[in-house]
Ligand SMILES: Nc1nc2c(ncn2[C@@H]2O[C@H](COP(=O)(O)OP(=O)(O)OP(=O)(O)O)[C@@H](O)[C@H]2O)c(=O)[nH]1
Ligand SMILES: [Mg+2]
């Protein structure tokens with residue numbers, strides 16, 4: 492007796508379907524509540540928390556803001572962000588080096604925020620330029636941060652994450668001269684991997700460049716509200 | 722490194738399909754876009770590890786890499802890029818971020834018996 496012939500059967504299954512479905516449901520909820528959701532990704536230490544603390548503090552007088560922050564083990568970032576007086580919820584990821592949509596869903600539920608009472612929700616991802624690119628979190632805008640101390644060629648080394656983001660932010664600009672940061676090369680590299688990408692150059696330390704960026708966020712919130720509340 | 726969790730998702734998807742068809746799986750055919758964020762070699766390795774002590778132990782993972790394809794507005798055609806460092810039409814040089822392929826991460830076929 493011969494064993495049956497192997498057959499090739501076609502199946503079409505998206506491996507990250509569960510994450511994509513959860514993210515889609517989140518996006519629908521966020522849009523319905525009129526909250527603009529921004530996520531931040533970068534390599535470890537590029538300045539996400541510092542930049543986000545500044546963002547929360549600057550927006551808070553005029554907008555209702557909240558933040559989720561992913562960290563492998565500590566609550567340090569949540570503690571720092573809470574100094575802005577905005578509501579902050581920590582997501583401890585343990586051994587997982589990135590956030591997934593289900594973790595955002597769970598954190599939003601546990602925080603018991605009324606999404607209708609929010610204008611902006613920020614999500615700081617775990618410092619990692621690799622895997623966050625595969626996971627949709629239901630955000631409206633993904634920002635990738637690149638600090639001047641990391642070198643101009645980061646976009647060429649990590650094209651996937653730059654490609655998955657909508658906006659790039661060059662951070663720690665106050666240190667640009669000291670490290671001889673070639674801003675033109677950085678901008679050229681970003682455009683090479685993501686043509687047309689909007690770029691902000693900021694220093695969370697001095698506040699330089701923040702006004703443009705804050706105006707941009709306000710503009711995007713207005714657009715979101717005008718498309719959802721017809 | 723998230724290839725291990727991706728490998729486990731593949732096993733979930735495939736096991737479900739195998740149970741439904743009451744079949745044994747010899748090989749899993751996968752499409753992996755070069756912009757999917759998944760490294761093929763690391764995934765091979767993780768898959769073998771994750772399959773141990775499951776009904777899929779010993780099955781092969783056949784990975785087809787999908788290159789980046791963008792739409793060029795000047796040529797009015799889809800163009801395959803040969804580098805992910807340069808999103809420009811290889812025929813006319815026009816920059817394009819209008820991605821048509823390259824983010825795939827899907828099971829496309831199973832060899833079963
Ligand atoms: N000079 C200067 N230093 C900065 C600036 N922003 C952040 N830093 C410093 O850079 C270091 C890392 O900043 P964080 O904000 O913790 O970076 P992060 O991206 O949140 O780090 P992880 O969450 O661990 O990935 C800290 O020592 C900050 O003080 C800036 O604009 N200028
Ligand atoms: Mg941080």
Ligand SMILES: [Zn+2]
Pocket residue numbers: 587588589619622623722723
């Ligand atoms: Zn990861």
Ligand SMILES: [Zn+2]
Pocket residue numbers: 793794795796797800810811812813814815
């Ligand atoms: Zn062309």
